[in-house]
Amino acid sequence: AQTVTQSQPEMSVQEAETVTLSCTYDTSESDYYLFWYKQPPSRQMILVIRQEAYKQQNATENRFSVNFQKAAKSFSLKISDSQLGDAAMYFCAYRSARTSGSRLTFGEGTQLTVNP
Amino acid sequence: NAGVTQTPKFQVLKTGQSMTLQCAQDMNHEYMSWYRQDPGMGLRLIHYSVGAGITDQGEVPNGYNVSRSTTEDFPLRLLSAAPSQTSVYFCASRHTPSSGNTIYFGEGSWLTVV
Numbered sequence: 001a002q003t004v005t006q007s008q009p010e011m012s013v014q015e016a017e018t019v020t021l022s023c024t025y026d027t028s029e030s031d032y033y034l035f036w037y038k039q040p041p042s043r044q045m046i047l048v049i050r051q052e053a054y055k056q057q058n059a060t061e062n063r064f065s066v067n068f069q070k071a072a073k074s075f076s077l078k079i080s081d082s083q084l085g086d087a088a089m090y091f092c093a094y095r096s097a098r099t100s101g102s103r104l105t106f107g108e109g110t111q112l113t114v115n116p
Numbered sequence: 117n118a119g120v121t122q123t124p125k126f127q128v129l130k131t132g133q134s135m136t137l138q139c140a141q142d143m144n145h146e147y148m149s150w151y152r153q154d155p156g157m158g159l160r161l162i163h164y165s166v167g168a169g170i171t172d173q174g175e176v177p178n179g180y181n182v183s184r185s186t187t188e189d190f191p192l193r194l195l196s197a198a199p200s201q202t203s204v205y206f207c208a209s210r211h212t213p214s215s216g217n218t219i220y221f222g223e224g225s226w227l228t229v230v
Contacts, residue, residue, distance in 0.1 A: 004158075035219075043153075043204055045221035091158050095219075103149065103174065104208075104219065106158025 002027045004094050006107035013082045014115050020067075021077045021110045023092030031097035034068065034075045035104070039089040048090070051075065053097070079112075087114040119143065122207050122222035129197040129229045137192040137225050139207030145220070147210040148190040152176065152203040153224075159206060165190055197229045 003026045013019035025034070036048040051059045051068050058066050063083075067076045079086055092107040123138045141148065149164035151174075161174030165184040179201060181193040190209075194201060207222040 043224045043226075045159075045206060045208075045224075047218060050218075093158070103161055103164055104151075104159070106160070108156070109158055 002029075002032075002094050002096065002105050004092050004105050004107040006092055006110050008110045009108070010111045010113070012113040012115060013079070015084060016081055018078060018080045019082055019112065021079075021090055021092075021112070023075045023077070023107055025073050025075065025092070025094050027073070027094065027096070029096055029098065033095045033097065034066075035093040035095070036064070036066070036075075036077045037091045037093060037106075038086075039091060039109075040087075045091075049077065082114050084114050084116060087112055120207055120209050120220050120222040122205075122225045124225060125223065126226045127228070129194070129227065131197060131199060131229060133197050135194050135197065137194075137205055137207075137227070139190045139192065139222060140188050141190075141207075141209040141220070142188065143209065143211065143220065144187060145209035145211050146187070148184070149174065149208050150180070150182065150190070150192045151206045151208065152201075153206065154203050162192065162205075194227075199229045201227065202229045203227060 005024050032053045034051045038046045038048050049061045049064050063080045065078045089109045091109050093104040095104050120141045146167045150162040151159035153159045160176050163182040165171045168187050171182050205225045208219050210219045
């Protein structure tokens with residue numbers, strides 16, 4: 001079974017600075033997808049960024065980028081120019097390309113605080 | 117476009133009562149699933165469906181039933197509510213792989229069992 005581990009329960013960053021959230025995962029598969037979701041206090045799950053394992057290039061979405069290290073099974077999220085609205089719980093998630101449906105395996109989450 | 121709609125948003129149940137959480141999507145997605153989120157934890161898969169008439173168990177299925185009679189609807193039934201089922205429940209759906217891998221979540225249903 002796949003597992004996802006987020007080793008940082010809490011992180012904080014000053015507004016306008018850069019922060020990196022860590023995620024590692026364990027799988028025996030070679031084809032899969034990785035995601036970062038943002039969950040604000042409203043509890044809504046918002047997709048931040050996704051990475052296909054077969055792609056060597058790291059995904060980027062505006063101020064959000066990932067460092068995908070397939071051999072090390074590491075998938076970190078970098079938030080540049082942090083804004084107050086970035087404060088939320090962030091979840092790393094894994095989905096096998098072999099399994100059908102929307103089956104995601106989530107990490108425990110990292111609570112990000114942005115200080116003004 | 118309503119996306120994934122869950123009802124009710126909030127519910128308080130007494131131990132032993134039964135209820136159904138409703139989930140509907142208007143995107144013609146084949147894949148639907150239910151997750152629960154407990155305090156300080158990520159989401160865990162309860163049940164999922166790959167199409168009408170097809171359902172399967174996820175990671176934490178005990179105490180829950182599902183059915184998928186139509187593509188649009190995927191209700192989650194609590195048979196006899198227990199305090200351990202106090203949680204926030206999320207319904208999610210996804211289209212076929214050719215349309216990308218985006219999974220759409222509902223806004224969550226907050227359930228308290230007393």
